[in-house]
Amino acid sequence: MRHIISLLMENEAGALSRVAGLFSARGYNIESLTVAPTEDATLSRMTIVTRGSDDVIEQITKQLNKLIDIVKVQDLTDGSHIERELMLVKVRAAGEQREEMKRMADIFRGHILDVTDKSYTIELTGPGAKLDAFLEALEPSAILETVRTGASGIGRGDRIMKI
Amino acid sequence: MANMELTGAEIVVSCLRDEGVKHVFGYPGGAVLNIYDEIYKQEDFHHVLVRHEQAAVHAADAYSRSTGKVGVAIVTSGPGATNAVTGIATAYMDSIPLVVLSGQVPTAAIGMDAFQEVDMVGITRPCVKHNFLVKDVKDLAITIKKAFYIAATGRPGPVVVDIPKDITQHKCDYEYPQHVSMRSYNPTSKGHSGQIRKAVQMLLEAKRPMIYTGGGVVLGNAAAQVTELTRLLGYPVTNTLMGLGGYPSPDPLFLGMPGMHGTYEANMAMQHCDVLLAVGARFDDRVIGSPKHFAKESHRIIHIDVDPSSISKRVKVDVPIVGDVAQVLDEMIKLLKAEPAQQPDASEIKAWWTQIELWRAQDCLKFDRTAPVIKPQFVIEKLYEVTGGDAFITSDVGQHQMWAAQYYKFAKPRRWINSGGLGTMGFGLPAAMGVQFAHPEAMVACVTGEGSIQMNIQELSTCTQEKLPLKIILLNNGYLGMVRQWQEFFYEERYAESYMGSLPDFVKLAEAYGHVGMTIEKPEDVEQALRDAFGKHRDRLVFLNFLTDPRENVYPMIPAGKGLSEMILV
Numbered sequence: 001m002r003h004i005i006s007l008l009m010e011n012e013a014g015a016l017s018r019v020a021g022l023f024s025a026r027g028y029n030i031e032s033l034t035v036a037p038t039e040d041a042t043l044s045r046m047t048i049v050t051r052g053s054d055d056v057i058e059q060i061t062k063q064l065n066k067l068i069d070i071v072k073v074q075d076l077t078d079g080s081h082i083e084r085e086l087m088l089v090k091v092r093a094a095g096e097q098r099e100e101m102k103r104m105a106d107i108f109r110g111h112i113l114d115v116t117d118k119s120y121t122i123e124l125t126g127p128g129a130k131l132d133a134f135l136e137a138l139e140p141s142a143i144l145e146t147v148r149t150g151a152s153g154i155g156r157g158d159r160i161m162k163i
Numbered sequence: 164m165a166n167m168e169l170t171g172a173e174i175v176v177s178c179l180r181d182e183g184v185k186h187v188f189g190y191p192g193g194a195v196l197n198i199y200d201e202i203y204k205q206e207d208f209h210h211v212l213v214r215h216e217q218a219a220v221h222a223a224d225a226y227s228r229s230t231g232k233v234g235v236a237i238v239t240s241g242p243g244a245t246n247a248v249t250g251i252a253t254a255y256m257d258s259i260p261l262v263v264l265s266g267q268v269p270t271a272a273i274g275m276d277a278f279q280e281v282d283m284v285g286i287t288r289p290c291v292k293h294n295f296l297v298k299d300v301k302d303l304a305i306t307i308k309k310a311f312y313i314a315a316t317g318r319p320g321p322v323v324v325d326i327p328k329d330i331t332q333h334k335c336d337y338e339y340p341q342h343v344s345m346r347s348y349n350p351t352s353k354g355h356s357g358q359i360r361k362a363v364q365m366l367l368e369a370k371r372p373m374i375y376t377g378g379g380v381v382l383g384n385a386a387a388q389v390t391e392l393t394r395l396l397g398y399p400v401t402n403t404l405m406g407l408g409g410y411p412s413p414d415p416l417f418l419g420m421p422g423m424h425g426t427y428e429a430n431m432a433m434q435h436c437d438v439l440l441a442v443g444a445r446f447d448d449r450v451i452g453s454p455k456h457f458a459k460e461s462h463r464i465i466h467i468d469v470d471p472s473s474i475s476k477r478v479k480v481d482v483p484i485v486g487d488v489a490q491v492l493d494e495m496i497k498l499l500k501a502e503p504a505q506q507p508d509a510s511e512i513k514a515w516w517t518q519i520e521l522w523r524a525q526d527c528l529k530f531d532r533t534a535p536v537i538k539p540q541f542v543i544e545k546l547y548e549v550t551g552g553d554a555f556i557t558s559d560v561g562q563h564q565m566w567a568a569q570y571y572k573f574a575k576p577r578r579w580i581n582s583g584g585l586g587t588m589g590f591g592l593p594a595a596m597g598v599q600f601a602h603p604e605a606m607v608a609c610v611t612g613e614g615s616i617q618m619n620i621q622e623l624s625t626c627t628q629e630k631l632p633l634k635i636i637l638l639n640n641g642y643l644g645m646v647r648q649w650q651e652f653f654y655e656e657r658y659a660e661s662y663m664g665s666l667p668d669f670v671k672l673a674e675a676y677g678h679v680g681m682t683i684e685k686p687e688d689v690e691q692a693l694r695d696a697f698g699k700h701r702d703r704l705v706f707l708n709f710l711t712d713p714r715e716n717v718y719p720m721i722p723a724g725k726g727l728s729e730m731i732l733v
Contacts, residue, residue, distance in 0.1 A: 062472035
């Protein structure tokens with residue numbers, strides 16, 4: 001099953017490679033991983049999307065907790081949560097395609113960030129599935145380049161991850 | 164004057180002094196010259212110059228295993244650091260608290276492919292509990308303090324502190340921190356009392372109980388508690404390879420070691436019990452074989468461990484208890500003494516013991532006592548007799564290791580020192596050195612094979628320099644015996660590269676280093692040779708080269724991946 005795990009970790013050199021190393025050494029999957037500093041400069045927050053049986057996920061959270069630099073681990077999938085991902089897509093937009101592309105971006109609530117006479121660069125935010133849906137809605141040959149951030153997640157309501 | 168300005172090198176030495184370190188094992192080199200210069204000037208601890216960095220780490224490791232203190236090793240950058248890695252991985256697999264200080268090229272040279280540069284923090288990351296690169300001399304003392312704290316607490320393990328050379332020259336105020344607290348590291352020590360209550364209830368309800376304890380009992384200093392609990396209940400108990408000495412082996416409640424080369428009775432009891440109490444053990448593949456076979460039995464499992472990630476890793480357990488094993492067992496004992504409301508079902512327990520005695524009657528450790536050649540098992544039996552069961556025994560890895568574990572009946576914890584997890588050949592001799600430094604008056608013997616001993620034989624020179632009166636018990640069968648055994652059983656006797664066509668004259672070799680050497684060829688000479696080694700040559704290192712039966716195998720044996728009841732018996 002797919003799980004989205006949030007980590008708070010010491011903002012130390014090498015902390016990221018401890019997490020990445022743990023996943024590769026123990027053969028766990030990483031679907032996506034994002035990391036950035038938080039409002040507290042000593043802490044970074046990481047979001048990992050992974051897949052595994054309940055036993056594997058239990059081991060992943062235990063092993064993450066065991067890393068000395070990790071301050072907190074939360075499996076967001078355990079409760080109600082929100083996740084968002086940002087994608088930038090460069091698409092072919094020439095001739096009669098131009099209007100069609102503009103309409104597609106609007107339907108998916110995307111923003112066109114950059115325009116040339118042959119292309120648009122569209123920014124799109126949403127759950128991963130929405131970004132997938134957008135790409136599927138396009139003619140494959142129209143997609144020139146894509147870049148995605150991977151999912152970031154946060155608990156809904158009063159569910160707060162802080163130290 | 165509370166604070167003084169010291170150089171980084173002075174700080175390293177002061178930290179070790181203030182941490183109460185008495186022995187440091189190491190090898191100098193360019194990146195640690197400043198530290199060695201300070202070691203030269205001090206008298207608070209003894210530095211042991213080894214002949215290879217791997218040996219420094221093994222010696223520090225065994226020093227720790229035999230005392231419970233944190234072992235300390237110092238190595239230089241680059242090859243010094245990489246040579247230490249096998250030692251660090253060995254300690255990591257067996258959860259041994261170590262602090263390894265490695266030199267690093269100067270900060271400005273890091274990443275420049277400088278002479279003797281390796282990314283030590285990167286190389287050791289998967290085999291340390293934690294590691295640090297010190298980038299500012301102001302962080303040096305607190306980092307070393309953290310290293311000792313992390314190494315020794317929770318589930319122990321090795322910690323590497325990588326120190327660039329310029330940091331050892333920079334100066335700052337020094338004060339050794341008395342305490343350290345880390346928001347990201349707070350190991351649990353007290354077990355959940357509801358779970359403990361549940362565990363006690365389950366043990367009292369058991370009809371076919373079994374107690375299975377591992378290295379965690381030795382590391383957690385819980386042997387007294389295991390012994391008390393076991394005797395209070397009158398239940399059978401087994402200690403893993405890492406846990407030997409956790410319960411006195413000569414006692415009738417003790418069923419021997421479990422696992423691939425465990426006793427028939429221990430393995431059968433593990434497989435057929437209805438309630439299993441696992442304490443500081445991790446259901447390792449060499450202990451339970453395939454988890455699939457193990458899970459087929461309908462037993463309920465209680466698991467006490469300080470490391471939550473050890474619980475339900477290979478085998479699902481019913482009552483997990485995270486905590487310091489000694490504290491948890493203390494609480495269980497208290498409950499057992501206070502609540503006589505329920506007693507174990509005496510007739511069921513008696514029937515269980517009857518079954519166990521039938522298994523025990525198999526006498527699975529029997530061997531041919533009439534053979535004209537020396538049987539390796541016989542040497543270990545005699546070693547046990549001659550030392551009165553009171554020696555520290557280190558071992559290397561292979562058949563001799565299993566025989567030592569099976570036939571030397573360890574009565575106390577921290578007496579059996581071996582590389583259980585990583586299985587590191589070359590561990591035994593440097594380990595014996597570490598033990599002898601910690602216990603200068605004790606009998607220390609290294610049980611080894613002719614393959615293993617040659618992996619760190621250069622340490623005979625360290626033993627000469629330090630006048631260490633170790634006894635090397637070489638069970639020399641001319642083969643890499645465990646490899647040969649697997650080839651005999653599973654590869655139709657194709658003995659690929661398991662025979663060493665030439666061996667040195669070990670007697671001359673020992674003598675060349677200034678030690679006593681003996682070759683023993685006949686069974687009737689075994690005991691006298693051992694008596695001489697521990698008697699008239701007590702103050703010398705004695706290298707006993709026992710020429711043993713080359714075709715002897717370790718029994719019982721469970722082939723890899725099979726279940727505990729699928730033993731090959733002699």
